[in-house]
Amino acid sequence: MTIAITSQGVAPPLLAVTGLVKTFSAGGRPPQRLHAVDGVDFTLARGQALGLVGESGCGKSTLAAMLARLTDPDRGRILFDGVDLTAVPARRAAHAPWRRRIQMVFQDAGDSLDPRLTAIEAVARPLARLNGLKGAALTRAAAEALDRVYLPASLFGRLPHQLSGGQLARVGLARAIAPGPELLILDEPTSALDVSIQAVILRLIDDLRRELGLACLFVSHDLNVVRMMCGQVLVMYLGRVVEQGPADAVFDHPAHPYTAGLAAAIPRLDGLRHERGTPVARRMTGEPMSPIDPDPDRCRFDPRCPLAVDLCRQRMPVLTPQASAPTAPDAPPHLAACHLAGGTGG
Numbered sequence: 001m002t003i004a005i006t007s008q009g010v011a012p013p014l015l016a017v018t019g020l021v022k023t024f025s026a027g028g029r030p031p032q033r034l035h036a037v038d039g040v041d042f043t044l045a046r047g048q049a050l051g052l053v054g055e056s057g058c059g060k061s062t063l064a065a066m067l068a069r070l071t072d073p074d075r076g077r078i079l080f081d082g083v084d085l086t087a088v089p090a091r092r093a094a095h096a097p098w099r100r101r102i103q104m105v106f107q108d109a110g111d112s113l114d115p116r117l118t119a120i121e122a123v124a125r126p127l128a129r130l131n132g133l134k135g136a137a138l139t140r141a142a143a144e145a146l147d148r149v150y151l152p153a154s155l156f157g158r159l160p161h162q163l164s165g166g167q168l169a170r171v172g173l174a175r176a177i178a179p180g181p182e183l184l185i186l187d188e189p190t191s192a193l194d195v196s197i198q199a200v201i202l203r204l205i206d207d208l209r210r211e212l213g214l215a216c217l218f219v220s221h222d223l224n225v226v227r228m229m230c231g232q233v234l235v236m237y238l239g240r241v242v243e244q245g246p247a248d249a250v251f252d253h254p255a256h257p258y259t260a261g262l263a264a265a266i267p268r269l270d271g272l273r274h275e276r277g278t279p280v281a282r283r284m285t286g287e288p289m290s291p292i293d294p295d296p297d298r299c300r301f302d303p304r305c306p307l308a309v310d311l312c313r314q315r316m317p318v319l320t321p322q323a324s325a326p327t328a329p330d331a332p333p334h335l336a337a338c339h340l341a342g343g344t345g346g
């Protein structure tokens with residue numbers, strides 16, 4: 001387990017995930033399994049933001065859903081502030097003592113809010129259940145949360161269909177922060193919004209994170225958004241973490257050819273493309289491996305990798321420390337799972 005070293009000394013991480021696995025039935029005879037998340041380990045310190053990136057289908061939402069305890073892993077452990085969350089099955093997690101401390105923000109607030117509840121009722125409902133508030137204290141706490149996300153009081157009594165996308169996103173955020181969480185899991189929180197509103201909501205999320213000292217797990221397709229919002233990043237490919245570490249190190253000095261391809265595709269303000277990743281990205285054209293019962297001894301990226309050698313078909317690479325550019329002393333290590341990446345050997 002990676003321990004975060006802070007200026008106060010060695011602090012245990014808020015979240016420590018080890019060996020998380022989730023498979024789904026893929027039918028067939030003999031029965032086959034789709035490996036959505038396949039042995040994921042990482043830690044997240046209090047107040048830090050971790051971005052989870054990768055192409056569609058790589059397992060980001062499944063991982064987020066396990067962390068939010070909406071679904072059970074097949075194997076692995078999720079330690080939150082030293083408590084094993086997997087000890088309580090997902091179907092009973094709504095009543096677990098830690099429920100208030102981990103909240104989720106969904107992709108489309110309009111879909112995730114009850115159409116029959118007004119904005120203030122939507123915020124008050126979980127507050128009553130999780131924090132035991134009632135009457136005037138409940139109304140006051142819900143109104144405070146809506147104030148915090150700058151929803152005008154004149155809109156508190158509106159139903160979801162009477163609110164704009166941006167206003168709905170604010171209600172979704174208020175609902176998540178109202179119970180006083182320490183960990184916020186955000187699954188593509190702005191991808192359903194217009195670009196102009198996206199920037200405003202992202203800034204609001206970042207301000208809330210800093211003011212409330214929240215740890216955030218931020219799932220996004222958009223690498224620019226992750227780079228802006230998160231100090232650390234986890235890159236997933238077909239259920240496995242292929243690279244992780246400080247966002248600047250991972251995006252500026254990608255060690256895995258898959259990350260290099262993703263980073264090359266990030267549009268830059270100066271109109272140039274990342275020199276480093278471009279050749280690999282151009283050649284990342286093969287068919288992806290199937291997630292159904294993949295070969296456990298073969299690198300998952302091998303069929304699309306322009307650099308692959310025989311070893312990639314014989315042994316699954318594991319995450320290894322990389323000699324990237326120097327980062328802050330308390331930054332997490334930069335790791336990549338590639339036989340060809342220039343690890344430090346440490």
Ligand SMILES: Nc1ncnc2c1ncn2[C@@H]1O[C@H](COP(=O)(O)OP(=O)(O)OP(=O)(O)O)[C@@H](O)[C@H]1O
Pocket residue numbers: 024025034035036054055056057058059060061062063291
């Ligand atoms: N309930 C389910 N039953 C069967 N397969 C599933 C289920 N949920 C997810 N999967 C499969 O698991 C894999 C990972 O899906 P997941 O939604 O976690 O990926 P993702 O990276 O979040 O994708 P996206 O960015 O498109 O949301 C995919 O192959 C998906 O089809």
